[in-house]
Amino acid sequence: MKTLVKIITAGLLVSASAAAVNAASHSKSTLDLVKARGMVVCGVSGGLPGFSAPDDAGKMQGIDADVCRAVAAAVLGDSTKVEYRTLTAVERWAALTSSEVDLLSRNSTHTLTRDASLGVDFTYYNYIDGQGFMVKNALGVKSALELDGAKICVQAGTTTELNMADYFRSNGITFSPVGYETSTQTREGFEGGACDALTSDKSQLAALRSELKDPTSATILPETISKEPLGPVVRQGDDQWNKIVLWSIHALINGEELGLNSANVDEMKASTTVPGIKRFLGTEDAMGAHLGLEADWAYNIIKQVGNYGEIYERTVAPLGIARKGSVNDLWTRGGLLYSPPIR
Amino acid sequence: MLGVISQVLIAGALIGFLTWIYFNTVENLNQRGIPTGFGFLNQVAPFKVGFSPFLDFELGVSSYWRVFFIGVQNTIFVSILGIIAATILGFLVGIMRLSPNWIVSRTAMVYIEILRNIPLLLQILFWNFAVFLPSLPLPKASMTFLDTIFLNNRGLYIPKIIAENQTSGLIIIAFIVAAIIGTFFLRKWAKQRHDLTGKRFPVYITGFFGIIAAGFIGIVVTGFPLSLELPRLGRFNLAGGIEFPLPLFSLWFALTTYTSAFIAENVRGGIQSVAKGQTEASSALGLKRGHTLNLVVIPQAMRVIIPPTISQYLNLTKNSSLAVAVAFEELFAIWSGISLNQTGQALVIIAMTFLVYQILSIIISGGANYYNKRSQIVGR
Numbered sequence: 001m002k003t004l005v006k007i008i009t010a011g012l013l014v015s016a017s018a019a020a021v022n023a024a025s026h027s028k029s030t031l032d033l034v035k036a037r038g039m040v041v042c043g044v045s046g047g048l049p050g051f052s053a054p055d056d057a058g059k060m061q062g063i064d065a066d067v068c069r070a071v072a073a074a075v076l077g078d079s080t081k082v083e084y085r086t087l088t089a090v091e092r093w094a095a096l097t098s099s100e101v102d103l104l105s106r107n108s109t110h111t112l113t114r115d116a117s118l119g120v121d122f123t124y125y126n127y128i129d130g131q132g133f134m135v136k137n138a139l140g141v142k143s144a145l146e147l148d149g150a151k152i153c154v155q156a157g158t159t160t161e162l163n164m165a166d167y168f169r170s171n172g173i174t175f176s177p178v179g180y181e182t183s184t185q186t187r188e189g190f191e192g193g194a195c196d197a198l199t200s201d202k203s204q205l206a207a208l209r210s211e212l213k214d215p216t217s218a219t220i221l222p223e224t225i226s227k228e229p230l231g232p233v234v235r236q237g238d239d240q241w242n243k244i245v246l247w248s249i250h251a252l253i254n255g256e257e258l259g260l261n262s263a264n265v266d267e268m269k270a271s272t273t274v275p276g277i278k279r280f281l282g283t284e285d286a287m288g289a290h291l292g293l294e295a296d297w298a299y300n301i302i303k304q305v306g307n308y309g310e311i312y313e314r315t316v317a318p319l320g321i322a323r324k325g326s327v328n329d330l331w332t333r334g335g336l337l338y339s340p341p342i343r
Numbered sequence: 344m345l346g347v348i349s350q351v352l353i354a355g356a357l358i359g360f361l362t363w364i365y366f367n368t369v370e371n372l373n374q375r376g377i378p379t380g381f382g383f384l385n386q387v388a389p390f391k392v393g394f395s396p397f398l399d400f401e402l403g404v405s406s407y408w409r410v411f412f413i414g415v416q417n418t419i420f421v422s423i424l425g426i427i428a429a430t431i432l433g434f435l436v437g438i439m440r441l442s443p444n445w446i447v448s449r450t451a452m453v454y455i456e457i458l459r460n461i462p463l464l465l466q467i468l469f470w471n472f473a474v475f476l477p478s479l480p481l482p483k484a485s486m487t488f489l490d491t492i493f494l495n496n497r498g499l500y501i502p503k504i505i506a507e508n509q510t511s512g513l514i515i516i517a518f519i520v521a522a523i524i525g526t527f528f529l530r531k532w533a534k535q536r537h538d539l540t541g542k543r544f545p546v547y548i549t550g551f552f553g554i555i556a557a558g559f560i561g562i563v564v565t566g567f568p569l570s571l572e573l574p575r576l577g578r579f580n581l582a583g584g585i586e587f588p589l590p591l592f593s594l595w596f597a598l599t600t601y602t603s604a605f606i607a608e609n610v611r612g613g614i615q616s617v618a619k620g621q622t623e624a625s626s627a628l629g630l631k632r633g634h635t636l637n638l639v640v641i642p643q644a645m646r647v648i649i650p651p652t653i654s655q656y657l658n659l660t661k662n663s664s665l666a667v668a669v670a671f672e673e674l675f676a677i678w679s680g681i682s683l684n685q686t687g688q689a690l691v692i693i694a695m696t697f698l699v700y701q702i703l704s705i706i707i708s709g710g711a712n713y714y715n716k717r718s719q720i721v722g723r
Contacts, residue, residue, distance in 0.1 A: 094689055119377035178588075
């Protein structure tokens, strides 16, 4: 009987403490947690050159990784204070909603279902993409419409998989999916001959193609079968954190519009008379205060990470995807990147 | 009395705890804006499932329920294949391990030690990416047997038997089932005769040909209503017929060889547990080595072999969830992987997956325990 009492008491204690932990994690905002930790925990793909992949020195590089850096620069004033978690497509949502990561910057497509039913909020886009197909030259395929009866390597659990099903169904084409867990595995399967074509977002195709033993042996087909607005995602219900991530991306784009880059930002900060730039850099009207950040939040982003164009040239351009006049160029140059003013 | 009260209290505390977990989880999910429930199961699955040997999948029509059942079906399919092959191979290697021939027994030892000590995931990847994919030809250069069976680096293709109408198909199946039942009676009769007269009867060969003959008679009686759909080469792959995709073989081979190494050790242990006097006595009676093994040693060894082998069967079934690495569409890959990610219904999907593995494990261990009970010494 004594043991029994002990067991029940222990059970009650565990329940109570669990409830306490629950309450605590709800009351504390992500911003406070990040500040207390001194680190932004950022979920990335980790295996996708140009977006997020470790370089020779083991440092995470890519346009997604740089978004994490920008957020760290804005919140903590130091872009190096990022801890990367590599997540598979299947793991990512649970990792975010269970607070394992503070944000996902994992080339995730914004869709209605995800936005409304996963308990997450999409912020803004750091890369606008579209889905395509890559085939081996030896097959002599010129269009995706010729792929009747083909086996197609795809990353399981992605919008890619759904777009492919829609596209082939609407065109009356039969196909057979070969679904792998990671994008690296899809490349291995494609290279090893497990499938005839590989489908993914076109930027990913370029990255995967560059990793083939012989990149010239494969071609990316001309069709773009979907819209893939990719961007960072945060947990639903923390509006302040949502806005911080959102405006960190806006700062990258606005910075480029204002002609600021990592090389000239110090000089501009000292000498500029343009009110917009002064506001951006926090020397006049501290914008950061509205977000719960320091006045120099945007300055830190540009100084330590660079503007959107700099990031693009450093990360995505080497894959062979030119920016000029593409959807990922500024709206002033015919692209789609249009960012609300910082004022 | 005190015992009863404490039992009731513990049960109550347990139920209370589980209820609390349930409500806490639902509450937390709601707070995070994640609706949960079983409603999504009736929705149309927006992605395609490639391999399904028995259930049909039609893109744009089939629901998530269907995806779930295909997952369960494929898990059971590969597990049954794996259990059968691993048992046969395991017995063979286990017996080889005890062979008086030095080379044979060492070969078996090397086999066991290598396969037991390499992680299964690595072995699955090895069979898929290092053995099958590079060594098998492309679809255009498929290996073929009489242009009816094809093998290439996408899989194995066999002709599909199509019954022109359902009734004649059912009649043929009835003939075959009757022959199978007949074989059971034949076995019973042969055993009785053996007990009475000591004469043996080749039951299995007779049964095998009997079943084939029955099927053939069924076809003749119904007037040849069957046609074969042969696989034929399209632009990329073979179409038509029945396809067994390559990942199935990679998974099957890896599960089989890996598990067979453990079963071989069980078999060795079981055989060694049989007193040496039994072998010597049967040799003294003039039984051949094969008969000694089959009639004297193995029946006694089974009592030791079965219990640990049951847990290997369970392991094999659960290990099939590693299939996602080679893109085989079993339960874990298409349900806990793809469906979970497309719907976000983690709670329901993970619970259903748990339940399936749980039920499969109970069925396997139940069946094997039944056999185990029958093979134990009847104590009085």
